[in-house]
Amino acid sequence: MHSNRVVLITGATGGLGRVVTKRFLAEGAVVAAVYRSEDKLKELIEYVGEGKVNGFKADVTDPASVSTLIAEVTKKLGRVDVLLNIVGGYAGGTPLQESEEVMLDEMVTLNTRSAWLCSRAVLPGMIERNWGRIVSVSAKNATPSGRRAGNIAYAISKGGIITLTEALAEELSKVEVNVNCVMPATIDTSKNREKMPKADTSKWVKPEDIAEVILFLSSDSSKAVTGATIPVFGRS
Template identity: 40%
Template sequence: MDVSFDFTDSVALVTGASGALGAAVCEAFADAGATVAAADVVAPDDGEAGLDTGRAIDFYRGDFTDEREVERVVSEVLADHGRLDCLANVAGTWKGGAPIENTDVETFETLFDVNLKTAFLASKHALAHLRERDGRGAIVSVSARSSLEGGEGDGPYRASKAGVRLLTETIAAENAGEVRANAVMPSVIDTPANREMMPDADHDAWVDPADIAEVVLFLCSDAASVTSGAAVPVYGEA
């Protein structure tokens, strides 16, 4: 069944926009009629997916681990477009491979900064503007299937993504009736970087970024008006 969404006259801010999933979310919003504010510390041409700016996608360079940068980008988006209807917290990274006693603090800090702090800061500075949308403002953040349990070798990653889930539930509770907040939980996403990292894996079982982007749009749409505080699996067979 084909499903379409209409985000005409809406403005969506997407973090991590130069990565494969972020670019897919930007393009899905643009295809649905939204004006997209695509934000990343990495320029589109240097990103993983080659984000296609133009076609209602405007790029804003900013480091979303820095609160001053987040304030600046959100202010620029409001100055340029006058409103904010949706926030997609896609910025994230993965590092692993060592047990806790062998994990350096820099790896721990990087994972919590990029995966959790970016979502916290973007949400913090977007919420006041999302509340102005009369109950239709929405936040969707990217958690992970692995956040549901502990595992060997990537504990800080799992913990940071569990934090995204709990942050989402907190925002939903604090803004009930005003702003909806939900999370999606991918497993392995079918990206060029993941294929290079795992060349012998079953790539056919991985989920295409465009399919996850459709779920993000659903959660931001009026079709999900009664859904808030949810963590939605988007891992298919992966």
């Protein structure tokens, strides 16, 4: 299904990204894995196997770095067929009246701007070839049923992913470049298990299950789906 498709994965060294990377490799995709630290790249290579991923170092919140990233991927692998915007992070725990503006700036930069920049950079090639898939990662916190006190900045930044998805799909309505996002609740990652040792992990969504949804949204089979936000809540 994904044989020889070039798939650019941001956040490939993270809890969700590493599982998605492994799944796409198993499908025969050519994976460009974005990383920041050499140690994290090493861990990813240990997890997926030697000689399988093409690592590209970049800061996806920085336009110059994103532009260099896409130029390097295109030079080495020829093109980007699928972009997976998995980079993201969480900050919260303070009500708005006690929050510093830096928290909002950081959340929007990391969670929204990164996906905006990477999407912008891959679009010219996808439009020219009349084929592309962009899948981003929102969060349940962005929706009424997932709202929690103390994380307004995070919710805004992940709500921005839904808006980006819907608006970009509308802009691309005349080409087969489909733009969708998944919206996880708490993911069963080792980081979350460490942070919340008493939580009922049976309710958490497994990264492997999210990877299957992303795989579908990145394939020819999702031709009819664009502008969608798919809840991947597990049992929570």
